[in-house]
Amino acid sequence: MGKTILEMIDIKKSFSGIYALSGINFSLEMGEVHALLGENGAGKSTLIKVLGGIYKPDSGTIKINGQEVEINGVSDAQEKGIGIIHQEIVLVPYLTVAQNLFLGREIKTKFGTVDMRETNRRAGEMLANLGVNIHPDTLVESLTIAQQQMVEIVKAVSFDGRIIVMDEPTSSLSNDEVEQLFGIIERLKAKQVSIIYISHRMEELFRISDRVTIIRDGAYVGTKKTSETNANELVAMMVGRELESFYARDYNDLGHAETALEVKNLTCEGVFSDISFRVRKGEILGFAGLVGAGRSEIMECIFGARKYQSGTILLNGKEVRFTTPIQAIKAGIGLVPEDRKKQGLVLGNTVGFNLTLASIDSYINGIAISDRKCQEVIDYYKEKLHIKAVADRVELVEAGSLSGGNQQKIVLGKWLAIKPDVLILDEPTRGVDVNAKFEIYSVINELAKAGIAVIMVSSELPEIINMCDNVCVIKAGKMTGMLGREELDQERIMQYAAGGEE
Numbered sequence: 369m370g371k372t373i374l375e376m377i378d379i380k381k382s383f384s385g386i387y388a389l390s391g392i393n394f395s396l397e398m399g400e401v402h403a404l405l406g407e408n409g410a411g412k413s414t415l416i417k418v419l420g421g422i423y424k425p426d427s428g429t430i431k432i433n434g435q436e437v438e439i440n441g442v443s444d445a446q447e448k449g450i451g452i453i454h455q456e457i458v459l460v461p462y463l464t465v466a467q468n469l470f471l472g473r474e475i476k477t478k479f480g481t482v483d484m485r486e487t488n489r490r491a492g493e494m495l496a497n498l499g500v501n502i503h504p505d506t507l508v509e510s511l512t513i514a515q516q517q518m519v520e521i522v523k524a525v526s527f528d529g530r531i532i533v534m535d536e537p538t539s540s541l542s543n544d545e546v547e548q549l550f551g552i553i554e555r556l557k558a559k560q561v562s563i564i565y566i567s568h569r570m571e572e573l574f575r576i577s578d579r580v581t582i583i584r585d586g587a588y589v590g591t592k593k594t595s596e597t598n599a600n601e602l603v604a605m606m607v608g609r610e611l612e613s614f615y616a617r618d619y620n621d622l623g624h625a626e627t628a629l630e631v632k633n634l635t636c637e638g639v640f641s642d643i644s645f646r647v648r649k650g651e652i653l654g655f656a657g658l659v660g661a662g663r664s665e666i667m668e669c670i671f672g673a674r675k676y677q678s679g680t681i682l683l684n685g686k687e688v689r690f691t692t693p694i695q696a697i698k699a700g701i702g703l704v705p706e707d708r709k710k711q712g713l714v715l716g717n718t719v720g721f722n723l724t725l726a727s728i729d730s731y732i733n734g735i736a737i738s739d740r741k742c743q744e745v746i747d748y749y750k751e752k753l754h755i756k757a758v759a760d761r762v763e764l765v766e767a768g769s770l771s772g773g774n775q776q777k778i779v780l781g782k783w784l785a786i787k788p789d790v791l792i793l794d795e796p797t798r799g800v801d802v803n804a805k806f807e808i809y810s811v812i813n814e815l816a817k818a819g820i821a822v823i824m825v826s827s828e829l830p831e832i833i834n835m836c837d838n839v840c841v842i843k844a845g846k847m848t849g850m851l852g853r854e855e856l857d858q859e860r861i862m863q864y865a866a867g868g869e870e
Contacts (some may be wrong), residue, residue: 372399372434374531375560376707379428381414388414389425390586393528396531399560401553401595403567403577407606407801409756409771411586412566416533419564420446420452421445432531451524452533458514459523461509466491468508469523494522496551497712514545521552525561532556533564538572539799540826542659550576553634568801570599582606587645607803617835618817619853620650622837627685628699628821631670634679639665640806640845643679647790652812652837655825657865662845663825664706669701672696684789688760697856702783706794706825708772712779715768719755720746722778749781755809773804791815794825809835828860841865 374396381389389411396402406412417423419430421439431436432448439445445452459468468485475490477483491504500518508516517537524532527867534553537545553563553576565577573580574594582605584590590607625648634643640662647653655663668674670681672690681688683699690696693703705711713722724731724742729740746763749755755762755777767778772832776796783791793812797805812835816822832839833856841849841864849864 371588373395373398373432374579375429376415376419377429377431379415379418379430380426381418381423382426382808387420388586391588392428392586394581395591396562397566397578399557400532400579401557401563401565401577403565403573403580404583405573405580405783405833406583407771407773407803409774410583410606411429411802413585414582414772415583416452416535416564416566419445419450419531421450427868438797446527446529449528449530449675450533451527451529453517453524453532454535455518457520459508459516459519459522459537462507462719464505465495465502465511465519466504466517467528469504472834486723494526498522498525498555500552501526501558512545514541514548517541517549518552521556525556530562531562531564533566535566536568537565538567538569545659546711552819555820560682561861569800570602570804573602574599578678584608603802608799614815615831616806617652618813618834619837620708620816622648622651625649629665629670629788629823630680630682632680632682634666634669634676634681636669636674636676640842643842643847645840645850647823649789649819649821650816651837652816652822652824652835654832654839654840655823655842656827656829656832656861657842659827660832661840661842661865664794666801666827666842667794667823671701671792673703697786700763700786701792702726702786702788702790703792704776704779704783706798708775708779712782713767713775718763719750719765719767719770719778720763723749723785726782727787730786736854745785749785753777753781753811771801776800776808780808784811784815787849788820790821790823792823792825795827796804796824797826797828797831801831829861832861833857 371421372395376392376394379389379392380387391414392411392856404412418425420445429440437448438583439568457841467489470487475483475486477500497501497506500522502518504513508519537549541549556563565572577594579593580597580602580835581591582602584606627646629650631645632644635641643666645653657663666672669676672693672695688699709733723746727745728737731738741766750762755774756769797808800808813821824836837853839851839856839861840847841851841861849859
């Protein structure tokens with residue numbers, strides 16, 4: 369065991385008398401990657417906000433290098449060597465990388481103006497030290513999400529950060545970008561920087577972490593050496609029970625199933641071209657491919673959210689061409705978007721408002737909205753999807769205050785409420801914990817059994833392989849493969865996604 373750099377002992381934090389943390393213990397060793405694992409809403413974010421100075425704990429002790437400390441605000445946490453890289457990037461987009469790195473601590477000339485030459489020089493050194501190949505005078509808004517995360521890491525380390533928290537750092541990254549991130553983590557470890565790593569992706573935890581601490585419902589469950597545990601044990605610790613099967617799927621006989629949606633030679637210039645496929649009633653059709661391959665853009669064209677130049681779309685045998693999403697919704701197509709926060713939810717409004725938003729036309733009697741009908745729909749999907757909040761009336765809670773898994777369930781419920789013929793799911797379980805994934809898979813399975821045609825776009829190959837009847841593989845805007853269920857394996861899909869046809 370190495371030197372303990374951080375101890376959080378019996379940390380408690382409550383909101384309105386309800387405990388979000390009820391006695392959490394956590395320790396971090398020098399140069400260690402320690403994973404923090406738990407369902408959405410388990411208390412991970414609250415614990416990190418206590419460490420980062422955003423929340424003050426009700427009770428408990430925090431020690432850094434053996435010394436008991438109080439953390440009074442974000443700047444105090446930084447001064448104590450704690451840097452937090454949140455899921456949502458907090459850089460200023462219209463400033464350069466160098467300006468962001470030195471924001472609030474600008475290097476001045478003897479005349480009191482900002483010394484950009486020295487700022488760029490020092491920023492270049494900081495980037496090079498971690499092997500980040502980005503020019504310091506590049507505007508942040510021109511960087512990819514992965515590159516912005518790299519800048520966030522460099523910024524955290526530049527405050528002499530010895531403890532770095534990474535919250536779901538790979539949720540929006542391609543495979544190559546994940547590899548770059550892991551390379552940076554290895555370099556940080558070599559510099560004896562300690563990392564708290566939050567992720568729902570088990571394969572990542574087993575690859576890069578030294579220990580895993582599990583919390584459930586705000587309580588400490590236990591800590592395991594990564595080399596001495598397995599995914600099944602960690603899942604059981606997270607959810608308090610064994611998950612018999614991670615995936616829930618009953619396969620339909622599609623031999624005589626009617627085609628719900630057919631796409632012929634669809635082309636959106638500069639994005640994708642000549643895309644053809646069909647999805648039948650009761651079928652789950654997967655779309656695999658690398659990030660940026662054009663999968664989401666194909667779905668946007670079908671849904672009327674993006675223009676396309678040529679091709680034909682047939683819905684239940686009739687040609688359609690939607691120019692707005694409202695037309696698609698009225699025709700019976702729903703789309704759970706990739707970015708639930710920006711495209712799927714009105715975060716500042718309630719759970720009930722969001723659940724009924726897409727289907728509101730169905731609850732209008734004359735000129736008035738029927739509160740009774742709205743409430744029936746809200747109650748039904750709240751129970752069916754197990755939407756939870758720390759409140760008696762979940763529907764009155766702001767959607768933005770809920771965990772990622774609960775937010776995703778609200779988006780799913782919103783589209784189920786329109787009773788779609790075709791439901792498009794774009795990364796339906798991104799940033800969602802194990803138990804919420806299992807619940808979402810169960811709902812998707814029920815939809816297929818009920819005869820709804822489901823299209824699932826996913827970057828998680830195990831999800832694609834275990835949930836889909838057939839899979840289209842997209843590479844650089846072209847369909848390079850169409851695979852049946854019996855042909856599905858990760859190696860074959862990646863061959864089509866990265867290397868083209870075999």
